[in-house]
Amino acid sequence: MTASVTTEFEQAWQQWRAEREEGLRAQHGWLSLTALHWLTDEAASYPELPGTWRADGDDVVADGVDGISRLTPVEGAPGIEVRDGARIVEVIRRTGNFALRVHDPAASELADFDGVPTYAPDRRWQIEGQFTAFAQPRTITTGAVVEGLEHHHNAVGTITFEIDGVAERLVAFGGTTGDLKVLFTDATSGKTTYPAARNLAIEAPAAGGRVVLDFNRAANLPCAFSDYATCPVAPKENRLSVAIAAGEQSPRRSGQA
Structure with missing residues (x-):
């Protein structure tokens, strides 16, 4: 049973990765x-x-x-x-x-382009969390990879979770569909992963606020691939000290300044 579940997990991740890289190959992407x-x-x-x-x-x-x-x-x-x-x-x-x-x-x-370097998929990084909505959405302002620019995000709540018994917390941004996303950095940022931020998409919370953070699908922002993007940096609330050794790595190690 365990082998079957692991295989399904890896197959789902491979499909996500293939779709992700196909999108990056768009002729005007x-x-x-x-x-x-x-x-x-x-x-x-x-x-x-x-x-x-x-x-x-x-x-x-x-x-x-x-x-x-x-x-x-x-x-x-x-x-x-x-x-x-x-x-x-x-x-x-x-x-x-x-x-x-x-x-x-x-x-x-x-x-x-020949693909995005990634960590190998690992179920350890598929983590349950608890979403708590703000009474009212609030705007969080971050800087950008281009000096002088700002990004304004619709923050809808927080997600708490544990890694190796240590409590962690991220501010989640939301849209009109109920799905969430977080922009975060961690101890791998600027080393094996892109320094400004990675993005993690999260399905809409289940009853009671349960969510699943699958860090195996942490994805680079466009600025990891191009000097001509204007991406945000992670908000200060989402700068984790733990190393999230999962998801996409930096595609341009020499361009991590």
């Missing part, structure tokens, strides 16, 4: 990023892009770009996509600043 240009109120051109671009109040003004003239990206949201042949220019807004992020399916990082 995070591995396709080739540039990040921050805009000012002065029109500027970029060698690989059509026209000129500038910030104007709450808008981005494009001159000489087919089909568009003025765009209004939403703060913190996925950007507005502008097609440029096979590439996509994503117009984003972060902490009141505007930028152009270029997705190119011919990017070398995408062509060279």
Whole structure:
């Protein structure tokens, strides 16, 4: 019976990993990023892009770009996509600043991608926890991997759990579906795992607030793969001192500064 359960556990993890890496291979995904240009109120051109671009109040003004003239990206949201042949220019807004992020399916990082290094799956890291909701959701602000930027997260409660008999606690972020996620660092961060944060998705709590934290599925943020992402860092409440030797490792050991 134990062998059968272990096999099912490993198979489920392998399927998760395959789906995760298939998503990373998307032709306009995070591995396709080739540039990040921050805009000012002065029109500027970029060698690989059509026209000129500038910030104007709450808008981005494009001159000489087919089909568009003025765009209004939403703060913190996925950007507005502008097609440029096979590439996509994503117009984003972060902490009141505007930028152009270029997705190119011919990017070398995408062509060279051969998977994400991970720890071997281990049932030890599939841990039961207890979710306790806040009386009201609250906003938690974190910094970002890009200096000067902020991220604002919808914190909905805390998750308590134990590792080797030691009580741990994480603040959980939530959305509209009831599912949760945590951004965390631990004693492996900056060594074998990406230093800014890893993300762990958690299914909606069961009756009584029971949740399962499967750290085998702790995943890198986009900034682990690209210098052109603007990811958040983990909130101070979620910086664990224990080593979570599970989940994805850093794909770029030399880029952990």
